[in-house]
């Protein structure tokens with residue numbers, strides 16, 4: 001059966017796309033801790049998708065996935081409609097379940113190219129990109145923010161809802177806010193009311209500062225979204241999506257529980273990427289897993305001083321024997 005947003009169970013719980021975090025390895029770690037209902041790739045430029053050629057079969061790391069991570073939505077960015085059309089066709093061939101367009105990344109270098117959050121200021125190009133992405137006949141969704149420099153939910157989100165998209169994720173901050181200040185979930189009420197008025201088939205996900213299963217339930221109830229997308233919350237609790245009683249326990253997990261999860265991650269990363277993806281990217285996860293127990297900081301420092309997998313395994317081995 002082809003993937004359809006409308007068929008997902010409610011509330012829909014999505015793992016957010018996060019660059020250098022939600023690769024095939026971390027998506028599998030999260031899936032094993034507790035599956036979300038849908039996964040996203042890290043954002044990838046349309047031209048990188050188009051650079052894949054039959055005579056160069058190696059897929060860029062951002063497009064690598066296994067069946068364990070499905071349904072999986074490929075998130076793309078760029079500003080050229082024809083490239084969106086071609087990239088969408090290619091992503092369909094590669095087996096992705098849907099295409100998401102990044103209209104929210106506020107990074108200046110990217111905005112300057114007229115892409116991502118800059119599209120909030122260029123609604124007609126945003127509409128052309130959506131239309132072009134639809135040519136592969138995969139579900140097309142958009143992830144965006146409530147405005148650029150100020151909240152413009154009615155005008156911007158109203159415009160997007162007029163484009164016949166299958167799903168819309170709204171990070172309830174403006175682009176200029178980046179990750180600062182509180183996420184304004186009240187905006188989701190407005191988004192849902194707009195959807196109910198003009199685009200009943202579009203699934204609405206709210207995003208921003210959600211940290212627990214209880215918060216997902218509470219927010220969906222309170223703001224009437226179809227679901228919630230969670231990003232940084234899984235750093236505090238990789239089991240956040242679990243429905244078998246493990247959610248919520250990780251913040252007080254024992255040292256060995258944390259180190260075991262880190263080691264599974266390290267092993268899967270090594271097995272998957274070897275030398276292909278930079279070992280240094282993995283260090284970001286040391287901070288996530290190694291916190292909240294005696295000796296966490298020291299172990300983290302030792303691991304941060306390593307530059308390859310073997311040295312990291314040795315540090316972990318020595319920590320275990322020294323306990």
Ligand SMILES: Cc1cc2nc3c(=O)[nH]c(=O)nc-3n(C[C@H](O)[C@H](O)[C@H](O)COP(=O)(O)O)c2cc1C
Pocket residue numbers: 016017018019020021041042043075102104105143171207208209210229230231232233
């Ligand atoms: C390290 C990191 C990388 C991110 N990369 C992406 C990305 O590739 N695409 C995207 O749409 N958003 C990206 N985001 C934004 C998140 O998807 C999400 O919208 C944001 O973190 C707010 O949600 P949260 O409070 O649940 O983390 C990234 C966020 C972080 C922290």
